[in-house]
Amino acid sequence: MVTTACWEHFPHQADIGVRGLGATLEQAFEQAALALTAVIADPADVAPREMIRLSCAAPDVELLLVDWLNLLIYEMATRNMLFSRFEVHLEGERLTAQVWGEALDAARHRPAVEVKGATYTALKVVQQSDGSWLAQCVVDV
Numbered sequence: 001m002v003t004t005a006c007w008e009h010f011p012h013q014a015d016i017g018v019r020g021l022g023a024t025l026e027q028a029f030e031q032a033a034l035a036l037t038a039v040i041a042d043p044a045d046v047a048p049r050e051m052i053r054l055s056c057a058a059p060d061v062e063l064l065l066v067d068w069l070n071l072l073i074y075e076m077a078t079r080n081m082l083f084s085r086f087e088v089h090l091e092g093e094r095l096t097a098q099v100w101g102e103a104l105d106a107a108r109h110r111p112a113v114e115v116k117g118a119t120y121t122a123l124k125v126v127q128q129s130d131g132s133w134l135a136q137c138v139v140d141v
Helices: 025-040 061-079
Strands: 006-012 015-022 050-057 081-091 094-103 124-127 133-140
Touching: 006 025, 015 025, 025 061, 025 081, 025 124, 025 133, 050 061, 061 081, 061 094, 061 124, 061 133
Parallel strands: none
Antiparallel strands: 006 015, 015 133, 050 094, 081 094, 124 133
């Protein structure tokens, strides 16, 4: 069983896969969000200065992951922010979250790419044999 939540990227042609692993489904979603930030900039360089509440809903957990990541992409673009801390709560088909971040500072954050959106490619949200959770998809850059 995964005792420490983590994130990673996986290669996918011209795009980038984001994967979150955690002891709970919520942790896996939080780590997938951190992997999303890490596509753009080093999350360690993003200070959790400002908290924002977000919510979304979808008919299943896989679609909810895509909606969650696309909501974060939208919020980053419209608020000109990056996020580095995530607290996700899931109740059935509804996700509520608190996210922390700061205004994008191009000189300090050195954004690598702009993420256009989360896709259904390689989309998977599953509980693994050890009881841990995996949440992944490919993001279009």
